[in-house]
Each structure stands twice: as structure tokens, then as C-alpha cells.
Amino acid sequence: MAQATATTAESKLWGGGRSPFNVSYGKMMMWFFLLSDAFTFGAFLISYGTTRFFSAVWPDPNKVFHAFPFMGHANLPLLFVSLMTFILIMSSVTMVLAVHAGHYGDRKGVIKWLLFTIIGGICFLSCQAWEWTHLNHQGAWWGSFTDPTMPLSAFAGLFSDETTQTAAFAAGAGLQATHDFYNYFFTITGFHGAHVASGVVLLILALVNTVNGTYDRRGHYEMVEKIGLYWHFVDLVWVFVFTCFYLL
Secondary structure (H helix, E strand, O other): OHHHHHHHHHHOOOOOOOOOOOOOHHHHHHHHHHHHHHHHHHHHHHHHHHHHHOOOOOOOHHHHOOOOOOOOOOOOOOHHHHHHHHHHHHHHHHHHHHHHHHHOOOHHHHHHHHHHHHHHHHHHHHHHHHHHHHHHHOOOOOOHHHOOOOOHHHHOOOOOOHHHHHHHHHHOHHHHHHHHHHHHHHHHHHHHHHHHHHHHHHHHHHHHHHHOOHHHHHOOOHHHHHHHHHHHHHHHHHHHHHHHHHHO
8 A cells, every 4th residue: 555655656756858837948948047137137236226325416317318319409308218118118018919829829910919029129229229329429428427627517417406516526426426327327228228139139030930930830939938038028127227227
């Protein structure tokens, strides 16, 4: 009796192959990658937050990010980055629809929604390129604000109040804060932008495979689902980047 019980228990043990949690090897590895990537983004944002916490002054996002393409010198705080965020969130919605279509083997649906997602990703990258170019024309770049001979007019309007700005720069704190702000901004948004660009490349490859019927021959659209996990992660990270740089 004891031997029969032991044999039954042993037969229930996982002997390899498909995961007992019904997760394929590919999906599990994608989750491991996303977890490690989350630690990297977390380290960047924690470093940024720590630097800001211990700074006496810090540039005001409403003053820094107030431009909009083709609107001249109009003061539109955070409107452009709100548009960028909306585009990325909508691309996440279309990615969900592509994965949903894949679950039902709807090849045309997958093609349509992947195409919309790719367009969304390209639009977001184009917006980020414009934002970077505009800031660069304003004199902002990695290390641009480290030159103590630069006139205070180069920093005009970056802080919430002019009295604080004048006092801060007289003490040198404002110059350092502005330097740190832009170094972190270009590093973190650039790192995120590289992830978006990588995601667009993956989406294009998935679209080509879908058009060629590769996933139909495999009998599943799991690759689309794995790329979807990556894309949603990129969108989620942007929420934290948006909050840290543009809202706080």
C-alpha cells in the first residue's frame, strides 16, 4: 500500500518539458529579461530621485517642457509630452488587440493591429527626436551646463521663481542642478527610447512573419504575445519616467 502511494506521488512530479505553471520557456525567459530590465530602470530612477532630493533647487518641468511643434513661442506646459504619452498608451491598446487576434488565429487582425502599433511607436520616437532637438537648440545636452562662463540668460525660466533662481546661481547650486537634471533626462529618456526603437524592430519582424504565414504554420502566435509583454513593459516604464521628469 505504501509502495503504491509513493509511486502515485512520484508520477505527479514534473518530469521536464512544459512548465507546470502552463508558461512556455520563451515566455518565462521574457519575464526574466523584463525583471532584470526593471532593476536597471529602477536604479536609474532611484539615482535621479536621490540627486533631486538632496538638491537645494531643481528646474521646474512646467518651465522646461513648454514648447509645442509649429506653435512658435506659445507657452503650453507639458502639452507635447502629454501627446507623446497618449500615443504610447494607445499603441499599448493596439498591441493588446493584436495579441487577442492571435489567440483566435485571426491573421488579418494581427496584421492590422501590429501595423497600428508600429505606427504608434514610430510617432513616439519622432516626438522624442523633436523634443531632444528643441532642447539642444536651447543649449541643453549632456554636460552643456557645466561651463561657469555661460550667462544666466541661458538658464532663464527654468526655475519656478526668479528670486530662487538668482540666489541659487549665485551660490552655484542652480548650475549644478541644471547640469544634473539634463544629464539624467537625456540618459534615462534615451535609454527608454532605445527600448522603444528595439520594440519597433521586433514588431516589424513579427509583422513580416505574420504576413508570410510563419505563425500559422507553427499553429500559434506566441511570438506576438512575447513581443506584447515587452511592449507593455516599455509603456509601463514610460509612466514612471513621465511622472519623475515631467510631473514632479
